[in-house]
Amino acid sequence: xxxxxxxxxxxxxxxxxxxxxxxxxxxxxxxxxxxxxxxxxxxxxxxxxxxxxxxxxxxxxxxxxxxxxxxxxxxxxxxxxxxxxxxxxxxxxxxxxxxxxxxxxxxxxxxxxxxxxxxxxxxxxxxxxxxxxxxxxxxxxxxxxxxxxxxxxxxxxxxxxxxxxxxxxxxxxxxxxxxxxxxxxxxxxxxxxxxxxxxxxxxxxxxxxxxxxxxxxxxxxxxxxxxxxxxxxxxxxxxxxxxxxxxxxxxxxxxxxxxxxxxxxxxxxxxxxxxxxxxxx
Amino acid sequence: xxxxxxxxxxxxxxxxxxxxxxxxxxxxxxxxxxxxxxxxxxxxxxxxxxxxxxxxxxxxxxxxxxxxxxxxxxxxxxxxxxxxxxxxxxxxxxxxxxxxxxxxxxxxxxxxxxxxxxxxxxxxxxxxxxxxxxxxxxxxxxxxxxxxxxxxxxxxxxxxxxxxxxxxxxxxxxxxxxxxxxxxxxxxxxxxxxxxxxxxxxxxxx
Numbered sequence: 144x145x146x147x148x149x150x151x152x153x154x155x156x157x158x159x160x161x162x163x164x165x166x167x168x169x170x171x172x173x174x175x176x177x178x179x180x181x182x183x184x185x186x187x188x189x190x191x192x193x194x195x196x197x198x199x200x201x202x203x204x205x206x207x208x209x210x211x212x213x214x215x216x217x218x219x220x221x222x223x224x225x226x227x228x229x230x231x232x233x234x235x236x237x238x239x240x241x242x243x244x245x246x247x248x249x250x251x252x253x254x255x256x257x258x259x260x261x262x263x264x265x266x267x268x269x270x271x272x273x274x275x276x277x278x279x280x281x282x283x284x285x286x287x288x289x290x291x292x293x294x295x296x297x298x299x300x301x302x303x304x305x306x307x308x309x310x311x312x313x314x315x316x317x318x319x320x321x322x323x324x325x326x327x328x329x330x331x332x333x334x335x336x337x338x339x340x341x342x343x344x345x346x347x348x349x350x351x352x353x354x355x356x357x358x359x360x361x362x363x364x365x366x367x368x369x370x371x372x373x374x375x376x377x378x379x380x381x382x383x384x385x386x387x388x389x390x391x392x393x394x395x396x397x398x399x400x401x402x403x404x405x406x407x408x409x410x411x412x413x414x415x416x417x418x419x420x421x422x423x424x
Numbered sequence: 425x426x427x428x429x430x431x432x433x434x435x436x437x438x439x440x441x442x443x444x445x446x447x448x449x450x451x452x453x454x455x456x457x458x459x460x461x462x463x464x465x466x467x468x469x470x471x472x473x474x475x476x477x478x479x480x481x482x483x484x485x486x487x488x489x490x491x492x493x494x495x496x497x498x499x500x501x502x503x504x505x506x507x508x509x510x511x512x513x514x515x516x517x518x519x520x521x522x523x524x525x526x527x528x529x530x531x532x533x534x535x536x537x538x539x540x541x542x543x544x545x546x547x548x549x550x551x552x553x554x555x556x557x558x559x560x561x562x563x564x565x566x567x568x569x570x571x572x573x574x575x576x577x578x579x580x581x582x583x584x585x586x587x588x589x590x591x592x593x594x595x596x597x598x599x600x601x602x603x604x605x606x607x608x609x610x611x612x613x614x615x616x617x618x619x620x621x622x623x624x625x626x627x628x629x630x
Contacts (some may be wrong), residue, residue, distance in 0.1 A: 249626055374445070
């Protein structure tokens with residue numbers, strides 16, 4: 144049993160007021176209901192004192208609609224989770240699955256279509272009382288867009304017992320295994336990069352390109368000011384050239400992001416959590 | 425993590441979308457010229473306002489981020505304060521017909537009246553000419569051009585990238601800051617930021 148409960152969902156009042164005022168492309172109000180269905184899920188069936196448990200906020204978007212990654216790109220807003228936890232419980236950062244690039248006018252955004260599970264580790268205090276039932280809750284805020292954008296928010300909660308051990312839920316394990324498989328792989332060491340006034344050059348680690356006959360790559364930074372998200376990224380050998388973003392000034396000494404490497408012929412797609420150390424030219 | 429592709433490569437699909445390079449707008453560089461009709465039917469250009477500070481404000485009346493500022497009276501207050509001081513404020517309605525934010529001249533004037541806005545003019549840009557010239561990707565996008573015609577500020581209206589009006593009072597307003605610094609002869613301390621908001625819809629390039 145997941146132990147998840149669906150909560151009432153409400154649209155931000157401003158978003159509802161935005162409908163059906165001007166223009167011929169306005170959707171009927173009913174079309175904008177339930178653009179996102181949100182669930183709060185837990186992997187284990189009980190919380191072990193002093194242990195860690197995986198939680199997921201799962202968002203299911205209506206076809207054609209998307210929510211955003213931690214760096215939304217040129218437009219949009221990342222999904223935010225505000226946890227409401229019992230005393231001494233802590234939630235870690237969101238582990239974001241690999242997003243896709245989404246054209247947005249002349250810009251590019253990073254986000255998710257269909258369903259996405261945002262994984263969060265829950266740290267259970269050592270002194271959690273076994274036998275007790277605890278409530279884990281969160282308010283989740285998102286922006287969901289197709290041609291228009293609609294902000295949304297929901298409060299989700301679930302109850303779990305505290306126990307030293309508990310039988311696993313195979314359905315939960317399947318869902319969480321799938322979500323973990325969608326996370327980027329870790330790399331052993333940071334990559335080196337060179338930062339110029341208008342360009343950035345990354346030296347991609349050999350392991351990221353290994354075994355790919357005709358590789359192409361995209362770097363999606365965590366920092367939304369670093370690059371021009373819409374500019375083409377050119378891979379020559381192991382060197383990836385990027386165009387710097389609007390916001391100028393000294394680039395950071397070290398930055399992070401997601402490296403997506405694919406074979407032009409298809410069949411291979413790999414994603415890595417990439418740390419880059421810059422040398423300023 | 426190794427997974428086989430179920431759909432067309434995301435990278436390849438995007439390479440098809442990225443056509444000609446976008447315009448490059450740099451703080452300190454000359455602001456691009458434009459010629460576009462406003463909501464009174466008059467042809468306006470940047471050159472018309474030579475010698476004056478100009479604010480360009482990209483708008484889309486359905487975008488939650490634009491509604492945040494207009495709903496709270498924030499945008500109108502900025503327009504009133506700075507136009508009273510001689511600043512030229514040009515709202516840019518840049519959605520093509522059929523897209524959210526598209527307004528006819530009559531609708532634009534009606535919007536101005538009903539929400540108590542006070543721009544110098546509302547530029548009608550359904551052909552996306554001004555947007556292309558300025559690489560506009562968001563509503564709201566704010567551009568401040570000094571009296572010499574140089575881009576003095578380009579980016580977000582403030583430092584709280586949300587659609588929540590409760591975030592306005594505590595936010596640092598980059599436009600007000602730039603305009604105040606220009607007025608007192610100081611250098612603009614924050615010249616470029618990442619604009620936030622809905623993406624600007626574009627007419628096909630002609």
